[in-house]
Amino acid sequence: MISALTATGLGKCFGRKWALRDCTVEIEQGRVAGLVGPNGAGKSTLLNLMAGLLAPSEGSLEVAGNRPAIDEEQLGRVGFLAQDSPVYASLTVADHLRFGAHMNPRWDRAFAQERVTAIDLDPKQRAGKLSGGQRAQLALTIALAKRPELLLLDEPVASLDPLARREFLAALAAYVAEHGISVVLSSHLVADLERVCDFLVLLSAARVQLAEDVDTLLARHRRIFGPRRDLDRLPSDLRVVWSSHTDKQTTAVVRTDGPVLDPAWQIEELTLEDVVLAYMGGSAEAEPPARPKLGVAR
Amino acid sequence: MIEFHLDSRSGVSPYQQIVQQVRHALRLGVLEPGDQLPTVKDVVATLAINPNTVLKAYRELEHSGLVAGRPGVGTFVTASLSDAPLAAQVPLRRELERWLVKARSAGLDDESIEALFRDSFRSASARDIA
Known part of the structure; x- marks a missing residue:
């Protein structure tokens, strides 16, 4: 090919x-x-x-x-x-x-x-x-x-x-x-x-921030928002692309391969423009710290 | 033949919109078995979208057994979705229109009407399941 x-x-x-x-x-x-x-x-x-x-x-x-x-x-x-x-x-x-x-x-x-x-x-x-x-x-x-x-x-x-x-x-x-x-x-x-x-x-x-199939890209990014909290404690499978905090609320754009499981977050789908803006917003973490993964108890 | 249109603000992906529009046309009896869907090239040339978007939508419709592609000819409708025949829909629509007039004269605006409909629809479906 x-x-x-x-x-x-x-x-x-x-x-x-x-x-x-x-x-x-x-x-x-x-x-x-x-x-x-x-x-x-x-x-x-x-x-x-x-x-x-x-x-x-x-x-x-x-x-x-x-x-x-x-x-x-x-x-x-x-x-x-x-x-x-x-x-x-x-x-x-x-x-x-x-x-x-x-x-x-x-x-x-x-x-x-x-x-x-x-x-x-x-x-x-x-x-x-x-x-x-x-x-x-x-x-x-x-x-x-x-x-x-x-x-x-x-x-x-x-x-x-x-x-x-x-x-x-x-x-x-x-x-x-x-x-x-x-x-x-x-x-x-x-x-x-x-x-x-x-x-x-x-x-x-001068650098490539993202190179991906559009549908995959849309499926893997979500906006999450909820009561203010520390994003360092998010499960490891969520990578924060962009985030913003007020005194009461935290909003973030995250990249994830699976669903966002934590019920404290409200979740929204994003348009391509939303995703691009989130990456251009600059607060992307280069090296995400090691964090525990959130799973479903069976 | 039907023509697709895209709402860029709906938040629904373009391929989903095409799927929904075909299903909608099938449900209303606008499309019937034997009818041809627009060719990929035609859709692409009117909507200025990626050809794979159309192919993906047609593939999904094919998977649900609603259409079938004939190589070199086109994509054709193979099944119908209108469970109530069109004739039964006419009186239902008329009743609904009468109800809409009543709702408006009771002072409901469009948003409240939609909310009321959605809410009744949900609670009726919930009762059906229970």
Whole structure:
């Protein structure tokens, strides 16, 4: 089984500053993986490393089964759409397709033509005159017509209005449904990715905080709240991700593989955004102290 | 054919929402055995969701014996959930509507009506079990 991404101890520094460090992540083929984190967390660095536009400072990385950009075949396997859907303003839509056909050995002419018609782009229109949404759709068309096995998208919807955002993600999802490619897309907004991703990588302060299947991740995190108490005395199978205390009440986001058994806690399920915010909230315990496990007496 | 919609604020996961909407349509007789569910690609293209979400929902419906996938053709309804035939539902609905009018004229707002319904429903089910 070839993975879309295998990174081991991957790091990249610019001068003395680490933009990404200790990144060990595996993403299976066929996933739509969301890369989230605040601005400057290392999202673009990771995508650029995957595209082969940057070389790692340490560690190793394989995308679609090989080192990034190692040869022409590998370049054809990986598509990359940089931030803000770059297109050539003075070239027409048709020029872009001709250019794409010329540059990509696996170019699918019929697909590109069909999609341009489907999204109602005038082939004679200059790209500089297109709306933001149309420009994004044109860039996506070119990225898909090269028939990549892995598509990397850096903040693809950040500059789009809600409708264009929806149309872009719908087009992407429909393509994935039909062709089963792997996708890694970044956004600083979880809400953009919540529906379309089935895997989430959370980056913060140049490190991977979380990399997991979305359903598993949602099943394993809970918000618990109840009368104020010391969280150090929680059973060992609960890991506190985030917590907050008032004089009367304690609220915490915990990670657990099983149910929360203590009846003193009220328990709530979380949305993806809740989980991400909890991890970004910062009060995560690096090394949880040894604590007794709470079990059921039988 | 039915069309799915997602409520992002409901707290119910998207795949559960699809399952519920199919079950709901089956219960109301909107979907009947032989009817086709939208293809994964169609659902994904309208809702902008992950294809695996739809596949997971369809798999669960398949496991409960409500639908069956025919490779290369689509997913079809194989069973019905409407235990009371549609004809029986009409008078029941009419009675319920009359009751709603009564509840409103007694001064109950939507929230109190829902609370009352849920509470009566729960205590009636509890009696059935006992």
